[in-house]
Each structure stands twice: as C-alpha cells, then as structure tokens.
Amino acid sequence: MKIQTYDISRTASAATLIFDAIREAIIKGDLTQGEPLRQEDIARAFNVSRIPVREALLKLEQHGLITSQRYKGAVVAGLSLAEASEIFEFRALLEPEVIRRAVPHMSPQILEEAAQCCEAFARADDPMQWGDLNRRFHTTLYAASGLPYHLEVLNKAMDRIDPYLRAQLLLSDGMQRANREHHLIVDACKSGQADMAADLTRQHILGAQESLSRYWQK
Amino acid sequence: MKIQTYDISRTASAATLIFDAIREAIIKGDLTQGEPLRQEDIARAFNVSRIPVREALLKLEQHGLITSQRYKGAVVAGLSLAEASEIFEFRALLEPEVIRRAVPHMSPQILEEAAQCCEAFARADDPMQWGDLNRRFHTTLYAASGLPYHLEVLNKAMDRIDPYLRAQLLLSDGMQRANREHHLIVDACKSGQADMAADLTRQHILGAQESLSRYWQK
DNA sequence: GACTCCCTTATTGGATACAATATACGCTTT
DNA sequence: AAAGCGTATATTGTATCCAATAAGGGAGTC
Numbered sequence: 001m002k003i004q005t006y007d008i009s010r011t012a013s014a015a016t017l018i019f020d021a022i023r024e025a026i027i028k029g030d031l032t033q034g035e036p037l038r039q040e041d042i043a044r045a046f047n048v049s050r051i052p053v054r055e056a057l058l059k060l061e062q063h064g065l066i067t068s069q070r071y072k073g074a075v076v077a078g079l080s081l082a083e084a085s086e087i088f089e090f091r092a093l094l095e096p097e098v099i100r101r102a103v104p105h106m107s108p109q110i111l112e113e114a115a116q117c118c119e120a121f122a123r124a125d126d127p128m129q130w131g132d133l134n135r136r137f138h139t140t141l142y143a144a145s146g147l148p149y150h151l152e153v154l155n156k157a158m159d160r161i162d163p164y165l166r167a168q169l170l171l172s173d174g175m176q177r178a179n180r181e182h183h184l185i186v187d188a189c190k191s192g193q194a195d196m197a198a199d200l201t202r203q204h205i206l207g208a209q210e211s212l213s214r215y216w217q218k
Numbered sequence: 219m220k221i222q223t224y225d226i227s228r229t230a231s232a233a234t235l236i237f238d239a240i241r242e243a244i245i246k247g248d249l250t251q252g253e254p255l256r257q258e259d260i261a262r263a264f265n266v267s268r269i270p271v272r273e274a275l276l277k278l279e280q281h282g283l284i285t286s287q288r289y290k291g292a293v294v295a296g297l298s299l300a301e302a303s304e305i306f307e308f309r310a311l312l313e314p315e316v317i318r319r320a321v322p323h324m325s326p327q328i329l330e331e332a333a334q335c336c337e338a339f340a341r342a343d344d345p346m347q348w349g350d351l352n353r354r355f356h357t358t359l360y361a362a363s364g365l366p367y368h369l370e371v372l373n374k375a376m377d378r379i380d381p382y383l384r385a386q387l388l389l390s391d392g393m394q395r396a397n398r399e400h401h402l403i404v405d406a407c408k409s410g411q412a413d414m415a416a417d418l419t420r421q422h423i424l425g426a427q428e429s430l431s432r433y434w435q436k
Numbered sequence: 437g438a439c440t441c442c443c444t445t446a447t448t449g450g451a452t453a454c455a456a457t458a459t460a461c462g463c464t465t466t
Numbered sequence: 467a468a469a470g471c472g473t474a475t476a477t478t479g480t481a482t483c484c485a486a487t488a489a490g491g492g493a494g495t496c
Binding site for chain 2: 440457
C-alpha cells in the first residue's frame with residue numbers, strides 16, 4: 001500500500017499556524033494599524049498556551065508586521081504613506097532586475113500559468129481575490145529568476161505593503177491599469193524581451209506608487 | 219545627582235543579548251557552518267532558561283543565520299559561494315541607489331566620520347577589525363539616504379555574507395583594493411558627485427564578488 | 437481642585453515541568 | 467553478520483506557574 005500521506009503536524013508547529021493566521025489577517029486588512037495583540041487573547045482563541053503565541057508574535061515582529069514593546073505588548077504596525085512609498089521604490093529597484101534574469105528561463109508552462117493568473121485576475125469579481133492573484137502573477141514570473149534571496153526579501157517587502165497594494169487596486173482605474181500592464185509584461189516575456197519586461201515592470205510599480213500617493217493627497 | 223544611567227534590562231531582554239552574542243559569533247566566524255546550537259547548552263552558558271534562548275534562535279533563523287528543523291534543533295547556516303554571490307548582486311543593486319540618494323544630504327560631519335573610518339580601516343592591523351570598520355564605513359555613508367527600509371534589508375544581507383566579506387579582505391590584494399576604492403568613494407561624495415559615487419560603489423561590490431569567486435575556484 | 441504617592445491590576449518576561457518527537461543503541465531474527 | 471524492530475535517551479515543543487513591569491485609580495496633602 002502506497003498512499004501519499006501527509007502529516008501537517010510534522011511540518012507546522014502551533015507557532016507557525018498562529019503566525020500564518022495573524023499574518024493573513026494583517027495582510028488582508030482584517031487587523032488594522034494599532035490593533036493591540038494580547039498574548040492571552042490569542043492563546044485562548046487558538047486554544048494553546050502563550051508560549052507558541054509569543055513565538056508567532058516574534059516572527060511577525062521580525063517581518064515588520066507588528067511592533068512590540070517590552071512589558072507593553074504588541075500592536076499591528078502601521079505604515080505611513082512615506083514608508084510604503086519607500087518600499088515601492090525598493091521593489092522598483094529589485095523586480096525589474098529579477099524579471100530580466102527570469103525571462104530567459106521561463107518555460108512555456110510558467111508563461112501559461114502567468115497568463116492564467118492574468119486572466120483570472122481580470123475576471124475576478126471579489127476584490128479580496130485581486131490582491132492574491134496580483135501577487136501570484138508576479139511571483140510566478142519571478143520564480144524562474146534563480147535568485148532565491150531576492151525573492152525572499154521581495155516577499156517580505158510585499159507582505160508589508162500588501163494593504164496598500166489592495167487599496168491601490170481599488171482605486172478608480174487601479175484594476176484596469178494593472179490588468180493592461182500585466183498583459184504587456186506577459187507579452188514581453190513570451191517574446192523573450194527581457195529588457196522590455198524589466199522596463200514595464202518598473203513602470204508598473206512606479207505607476208502604482210504614484211497613483212497611490214496622488215490618491216492619499218486628496 | 220544626575221548621572222546618565224542606563225539600565226540594560228529596560229531596553230534589552232535576555233533574548234536580545236543572547237541573539238546579539240550568537241549573531242556576533244556567527245558573523246565573526248567563531249561558529250561555523252553546521253555547528254549545532256542546543257537550546258539547553260546555550261541556556262546553561264547564559265544562565266537562563268530555554269525560553270529566551272528559543273527567542274534568540276528564532277530571530278537568528280529569521281535573519282538567515284541559522285536553520286532549524288522541528289524537533290531536531292538548529293545549526294549554523296552555511297552559505298554556498300553561489301548564495302553569497304547572489305547576495306553580492308543584491309547589494310550591487312541596492313547600494314549604488316542608496317548612496318546616490320545619500321550624497322545630497324551628507325553633512326560635513328558625516329563625511330568627516332566616513333573619512334575617519336577610512337583612515338582607521340587603512341591603519342588597522344587586526345584583521346578582526348577590518349570587517350567591522352569596513353561595514354561602519356559603508357553604513358556611515360548610507361545613513362543620510364533617508365531610506366530606512368533599504369538600510370534595514372541591507373544590514374540583514376550584510377550579516378549573512380559577513381564571513382565572506384572578511385575572507386575577501388584577507389585575500390592578497392583585498393585590503394589594498396578596498397582601501398583605494400573607499401577613498402575614491404569618499405572623494406566622490408565630498409565633491410557631490412552622486413552618480414559617480416553610485417558607480418564606484420557598484421564596482422566596489424562587484425569587484426569584491428568577482429575576486430571572491432576567482433579565489434574560491436582555485 | 438490639582439498634584440503626588442501608593443497600591444491594585446493587567447500584561448508581558450522568564451523558569452520549571454511535562455509532552456511529543458527524533459536518534460541511537462541493543463535485541464531479535466534470519 | 468546484516469536487517470528489522472523496539473526501547474532508551476536526548477532534544478525540542480508546549481503548558482503552567484512565578485516574577486517583573488506598566489498603567490490606572492484612589493487616598494491624602496497642599
């Protein structure tokens with residue numbers, strides 16, 4: 001008998017599960033800036049002691065998603081527009097290079113998957129999905145870059161600004177433009193134009209940053 | 219009576235102290251790749267329970283300095299040349315931009331401090347100091363960039379490759395070249411040539427990467 | 437009434453104790 | 467002797483308890 005069995009408890013500790021759950025909640029905007037995170041409350045909610053909760057909170061702090069003070073507790077970290085803006089610039093520096101390096105190694109499967117993400121993104125009607133699909137689209141394209149460290153750092157950066165990304169897609173022309181630009185990027189990748197893809201990616205990011213800044217001003 | 223007293227326990231938890239200590243040990247090469255880190259041993263060494271040790275280990279893992287497996291423990295993370303090389307490329311992407319942005323805001327004090335680092339670096343006879351001074355030199359110059367996120371990420375990156383950086387300085391012409399290039403960078407900063415400083419920084423990093431790769435080949 | 441001091445309470449940091457899991461060794465079987 | 471199995475031991479993950487600290491409220495003083 002050969003059944004593929006997988007034991008979740010082998011890979012995930014309680015701390016990890018809690019971390020993931022809270023991370024999701026913050027990223028998706030269910031927990032907002034300043035929301036206090038009491039160890040005991042969370043422990044009760046997950047039916048565990050405070051120990052794994054503390055580990056989860058530590059990881060969240062390392063990721064910059066919460067800030068905590070000794071003997072005072074943790075709160076969901078806020079990100080000023082300026083801080084978010086800097087992270088957009090950070091992305092604008094990294095992602096073009098990443099995609100440039102990825103293009104030569106993109107298999108037809110990857111391109112297909114990216115295109116599907118793109119389609120799904122265009123058709124999705126639930127704003128909650130937009131953020132996810134948008135992100136999956138980009139990570140799919142970047143996966144072939146062979147730059148794991150860049151991707152790791154990039155993921156953390158994306159986590160931090162995720163609420164802003166979602167907000168940006170909700171702006172009047174946010175989805176429309178993202179969609180258009182995604183298609184252009186995929187096309188560039190398909191035709192092997194690495195530099196073009198890099199350029200488009202850069203514009204894509206800086207455009208998002210700018211539209212976000214403009215909106216916040218008003 | 220007004221003495222500036224600072225109570226370590228107010229700002230630093232045991233976990234933080236342990237983290238710093240182990241981080242230093244790894245960075246300076248006292249703990250090398252694969253070295254197992256037993257919670258209980260460390261706890262005994264610091265005269266604390268395993269709880270703060272676990273926190274420290276978690277942070278170290280987040281920084282990529284150790285890798286740990288459930289129920290198996292943590293070991294000092296190794297970094298293949300390829301991985302280190304990728305991080306050098308990462309730096310080559312970020313640091314030029316950071317210094318370019320910093321140049322316009324460099325006060326005479328900062329320039330003075332950087333120059334002093336440079337001098338000290340040139341004169342230091344203890345190879346152990348080289349790494350520290352080299353790093354202080356760069357961080358001093360970057361501080362004025364107004365890009366805190368970039369710097370945070372950069373610091374983590376530097377932590378990971380620190381042993382390689384030290385190794386690189388120990389190569390035959392490592393110090394000599396680093397020294398020469400540092401001076402060029404400071405000069406460019408002093409004369410406000412941001413793009414020049416960026417270019418020099420990029421070459422400085424890629425040069426180090428290349429010489430390291432060449433050496434490892436042999 | 438405002439201020440200070442002290443105490444109570446809520447909350448986090450750390451220590452000890454227990455549970456879950458992996459590894460190593462010896463035993464059995466062939 | 468080699469392979470497979472089970473137990474012993476070491477090590478990590480988690481729960482429970484205690485200690486340290488911060489925040490708030492009330493009594494007393496001016």
